[in-house]
Amino acid sequence: MQILFKTRYEDDIRFLAKTGEKIRVGLVVAFLLAAPLFLQTYYLGELGLLLVYAIAGIGLMILTGHTGQVSFGHAAFMGIGAYCHSILMSHGMPFSLSVVLTMTLCGLVGMALGRSASKMHGFYLAIATLAFLILIETVLGEWESMTGGYAGLAVPPLKVFGVTLAKAWQQYYVDLFFVLVVVYGASNLFRTPTGRSFLAVRDSELSARSLGVNVEWVKIQAFGMSAAITGLAGVLLAHHLSYLAPDVFGVLESLKLMLMIVVGGLGSILGAVFGAILISLLPVGLSFLKDVLPPVIGQQAGLEPLMFGLIIVVFIVFEPQGIYGRWMKIRYFFETFPYYRKSSFVRQKSYLKTERMR
Amino acid sequence: MSASRLVVENLSIMFGGVHAVEDVSFDVNPGEVFAIIGPNGAGKSTIFNLISRLYEPSAGAIHYGEHNLLNMPAHKVVQTGIARTFQNIELFEQATVLENLLVGRHSQMRSNPLTAFAFLPSVKKSELEHRRKVEDVIDLLEIAQYRDERIADLPYGARKNVELARALCAEPSMLLLDEPASGLNNEETDDVGFWLEDIKHDLGVTLVMVEHDMGLVGQVADRVMAINDGRLLAIGTPDEVRENKDVQQAYLGVTEAVE
Numbered sequence: 001m002q003i004l005f006k007t008r009y010e011d012d013i014r015f016l017a018k019t020g021e022k023i024r025v026g027l028v029v030a031f032l033l034a035a036p037l038f039l040q041t042y043y044l045g046e047l048g049l050l051l052v053y054a055i056a057g058i059g060l061m062i063l064t065g066h067t068g069q070v071s072f073g074h075a076a077f078m079g080i081g082a083y084c085h086s087i088l089m090s091h092g093m094p095f096s097l098s099v100v101l102t103m104t105l106c107g108l109v110g111m112a113l114g115r116s117a118s119k120m121h122g123f124y125l126a127i128a129t130l131a132f133l134i135l136i137e138t139v140l141g142e143w144e145s146m147t148g149g150y151a152g153l154a155v156p157p158l159k160v161f162g163v164t165l166a167k168a169w170q171q172y173y174v175d176l177f178f179v180l181v182v183v184y185g186a187s188n189l190f191r192t193p194t195g196r197s198f199l200a201v202r203d204s205e206l207s208a209r210s211l212g213v214n215v216e217w218v219k220i221q222a223f224g225m226s227a228a229i230t231g232l233a234g235v236l237l238a239h240h241l242s243y244l245a246p247d248v249f250g251v252l253e254s255l256k257l258m259l260m261i262v263v264g265g266l267g268s269i270l271g272a273v274f275g276a277i278l279i280s281l282l283p284v285g286l287s288f289l290k291d292v293l294p295p296v297i298g299q300q301a302g303l304e305p306l307m308f309g310l311i312i313v314v315f316i317v318f319e320p321q322g323i324y325g326r327w328m329k330i331r332y333f334f335e336t337f338p339y340y341r342k343s344s345f346v347r348q349k350s351y352l353k354t355e356r357m358r
Numbered sequence: 359m360s361a362s363r364l365v366v367e368n369l370s371i372m373f374g375g376v377h378a379v380e381d382v383s384f385d386v387n388p389g390e391v392f393a394i395i396g397p398n399g400a401g402k403s404t405i406f407n408l409i410s411r412l413y414e415p416s417a418g419a420i421h422y423g424e425h426n427l428l429n430m431p432a433h434k435v436v437q438t439g440i441a442r443t444f445q446n447i448e449l450f451e452q453a454t455v456l457e458n459l460l461v462g463r464h465s466q467m468r469s470n471p472l473t474a475f476a477f478l479p480s481v482k483k484s485e486l487e488h489r490r491k492v493e494d495v496i497d498l499l500e501i502a503q504y505r506d507e508r509i510a511d512l513p514y515g516a517r518k519n520v521e522l523a524r525a526l527c528a529e530p531s532m533l534l535l536d537e538p539a540s541g542l543n544n545e546e547t548d549d550v551g552f553w554l555e556d557i558k559h560d561l562g563v564t565l566v567m568v569e570h571d572m573g574l575v576g577q578v579a580d581r582v583m584a585i586n587d588g589r590l591l592a593i594g595t596p597d598e599v600r601e602n603k604d605v606q607q608a609y610l611g612v613t614e615a616v617e
Contacts (some may be wrong), residue, residue: 009489011484012456069361078365188477191485193460200461203450210410211438211528212465225471267452 001223002335013191032176036169044168050280051175052236055182056271057260059230062186064258066195066267067222068202070122073129074257076136077106077227079249081234082155083140083147086244089156096161102235110227114220133254140246152245152264155238175236181230182289186269189225198222202267230257261307263315265324274323282307361388361531361552362423363562364438369408369418378404379415380588386532391558393579395572395599397608401588402568403445404536410442411435422532436465439531441520445540445568449509455520456505459492462527466491475604490537491520492527497558499523515546526557535567539574554578572600584608 002018004011005210016022032051036044060074081102088098117128140147158165158174165171189195197218199210205215238244256279264275286307290298319326325345333340359422371379379401386392394402407413409420411432419426422517425438450458467488473481496502499519504512509520518538525533534536538554539547556564557579569575575582575596582599584591584606592599599605 009486009493012489015483113384150500185475189471189474191479192474192481193464193467194471194474196457196461197464197469199453199457200450200464203452204448207444207448207450207524209412209432210436211462211524212440214431214433214463221471225475331384 001151003286017188027247029180030144041168043123044172045282046284047167048172048175049240051172051179051236052233052240053257053271053279054179054259054276055232055236056233056257057264057276058269059188059226059228059233060181060257061261061264061266061269061272062189062198062229063222063226063286064270065261065268066190066202067198067219067226069114069222069228070126072126072251072258072347073131073133073136074226074230074252075249075253076133077110077230078237078253079246080109080230081106081247082238082241082244083153083234084231085235086153086155087146089159090154094161095159097230099235103231106231106234107224107228112222113222113227114223115216117223118216118219121164125320130251130254133251137246137250139256140249143329145247148244150246152243155242155244158239171239172186174239178232178236182232183269183273185253186229190269194221256308260314263311265327266320270327271324274327278311280324282311361510361562362425363388364409364440364564364566365419365421366405366409366531367419367421369405369415369420371404371408371413371415373401377588379408382418382585382588382590384508384583384590384593385503388531388564389562390580391554391567391578393575393582393596394566394568395570395575395582395587396591398600400585400608402585403536403586405585406566406568407441408534409435409534410440429589436528436530438532441528441532442534443525443528443536444537445536447514447521449517449521449524451509454506454508455501455512456492458509458524459495459527460488460518462524463488463529473525476534489545490492491529493525496525496528499555514541515543518542518546518550521555526561526563530563532564532566535565535569537570539569539571547571550574551577572596 002020004017006012011017017029033048035047039047056074056078058078063069063071073207084102085107088101091097093101113132114128115299117125120128135190141150145150158171160174164172191201197208198211198221199220200211200213201215201222209215214286234249241248260275260279261272262275263278264273265271283304286304290303290342291353292298315322327344332345366385367383369379369382370377382401382405384392394405396402404413408415409427411427411430415428422438422440427435427438430438450461453461467484469481490579496505499522501516501519503518504520509517512520518541522535525535535554539550542550554565555578556566558565564577567575567579579596581593582596583593583604584599584605586604591604591608592602594602603610
C-alpha cells in the first residue's frame with residue numbers, strides 16, 4: 001500500500017496522485033489510442049459504441065448516482081440529441097456548432113424537466129421521468145415534417161471542420177475525444193462546490209438547505225448537466241446508427257442506461273464506464289453462450305432481456321455497490337494483504353436521521 | 359460577520375390541530391449563550407426549524423439584526439450568519455469529512471457548472487483558499503485524524519464533532535445547536551463544554567442550544583428558556599429557571615397536597 005505524504009493542499013485536489021492509478025489510467029488511455037492499429041473494423045465500431053454508452057452512462061450517473069434523482073427518461077435526451085444534431089447537420093450546419101447547439105438544447109430541456117420535477121422524490125420522480133420519455137418518443141414519431149416520423153431519418157455523414165470522416169477509425173477517434181473530455185470534466189465537477197452540492201442534495205436535502213445550498217436550483221443544474229452530456233451521447237450514437245427511428249430511444253434504452261449505472265456502481269464515474277463495458281460485452285457473451293448451450297435453451301427468444309434481468313438481480317442481492325464496489329474491494333485486498341477481512345467492508349451502523357421534513 | 363441580536367416575537371406554528379409552538383417570544387443578545395430546555399415534545403427543535411426556515415410559522419416574526427428571516431428562503435438564512443446542527447446528525451454520509459466541511463463553506467463560495475467542468479485556474483485558487491479556512495476549523499475541533507474518512511465509517515461521537523465543525527465552516531455569527539451533547543459520554547460532554555466556551559470567546563459566536571444535560575447548561579449558558587407544550591414557561595439565569603415552580607411541575611409533575 002502506497003502511503004502518500006501530503007505537504008500542500010494541492011495534493012488533495014490532484015487527480016492520479018498514486019503511482020498505481022497513473023499506471024492504470026495510462027495503460028487504458030494507451031490501449032484506447034492504439035486500438036485502431038490492431039482491432040478489426042467491426043470490433044472498432046463496437047468499441048466506439050462502448051465509448052458512446054460510457055458518455056451516456058456518465059450523464060445519467062451525475063443525476064442518479066451523484067445527485068440521487070432517479071430518471072427513467074434519459075433515452076429521451078439521447079433521442080433529442082440524435083435528432084436535433086441530424087436535422088441541424090442536414091441543413092448544412094457544421095459539426096462543431098451543431099454539437100454545441102444540440103447540447104445546449106438538451107441542457108435546457110433537462111433544466112425544464114428538472115424545474116418541474118424538483119419537488120418530487122423517489123417513486124413519483126421515476127414516473128414523471130418515464131412520462132417525459134413517452135412524451136418525447138411520441139413527439140419524435142408524430143412530428144413527421146421535422147423528424148421523418150416512424151419512417152425514420154437518415155443521419156448525414158460525419159464531417160468535422162470540413163473533413164469527411166467516413167472510416168471506422170476516424171469515427172472512433174471522435175468518440176474517444178469526447179469520452180476523454182467528458183470523463184475529465186465530470187471528474188472536475190466533483191472537486192468544486194457545484195459537484196459537492198450535488199452530493200449534498202443526495203445525502204441530506206435538509207442540511208444542504210441549512211448550509212446555503214439552493215436545493216431546487218441544484219436539481220435543475222444536475223438535470224441540465226446530465227441531459228447535455230446524455231444528448232452528446234445521442235449525437236455520437238446517431239453517427240453509429242446512421243438511420244434514426246423514434247423507437248430506438250424508448251423505454252428499453254432507458255432501462256439499459258439504468259442497468260449500466262446500477263451494475264457499474266452508483267455514485268462513481270468509473271462505475272458508469274464499467275457499466276458501459278458490461279452492456280457492450282453482453283451481446284458478445286450471449287452469442288458465445290448460444291453456441292455452447294443446448295439448442296433448447298440457446299435458441300429461445302428473449303435470452304437477452306432474461307440476462308439483463310438476471311444480472312440486475314444478482315448485483316442487487318450480492319453486490320449492491322456494483323462492479324465499482326467489487327473493484328475497490330479487490331484493490332483493497334491486495335493493497336492491505338494479508339490484513340483484509342470479510343468484515344472490512346461491512347456496512348457501518350447508520351444512525352437515526354432527523355425525521356424528514358417534506 | 360458581526361454578531362446581531364435575534365428577536366423572536368409571538369411565534370406560533372400548528373401541525374394539524376396541534377399547537378407545536380404557541381405565542382413564544384424571546385431574544386438572544388450578541389455574544390450570549392442561550393439554552394432552550396423542556397421535556398420531550400415541548401417544541402424546542404421546532405423553534406430551531408422555524409428559525410432556520412425549514413418550517414413556515416402560522417404567526418409571529420423572526421428578526422436577526424436588520425434581516426427579517428421570514429422574508430427569505432431556507433438556503434438564504436445561513437448568509438445572515440445563522441448556522442445550525444441537527445439533533446440526529448444530518449451529515450452527508452457517503453462523502454468524506456473534508457467534503458462535508460467544504461459543503462459547510464458553500465454559502466461563502468461562488469460556483470457554476472461550466473467553470474467547474476473546465477476546472478479553471480480561478481476555481482482551483484478559490485478551492486485552496488477555502489481549504490485553508492476549513493483547516494482552521496479542523497484544528498480548532500481536533501478532527502484532523504478523520505479528515506479523509508467517510509462519514510459512514512465514523513463513530514457517533516466523531517460525527518457530532520464533524521457536524522459542529524461543518525456549521526462553523528460557514529463562519530456564522532450565531533450557531534443553533536440542537537442537543538450538542540446527546541448520546542455522548544461524560545468525557546465527551548465535558549469536551550463539548552470546553553469547545554462551546556472556545557467558540558464563544560475566540561470566535562465571538564452567539565450560541566443558542568437545545569440541551570437536556572443540565573450540567574452542561576449550567577456550565578455554559580448565560581440565560582435559559584424553558585418551554586412546555588409549545589408554551590413559554592420561564593426565561594432567566596440557569597438558577598432562576600431551575601427554581602421556577604412551573605418548570606419543576608413540567609418536569610416532575612404536579613404534587614397534590616395529601617390530606
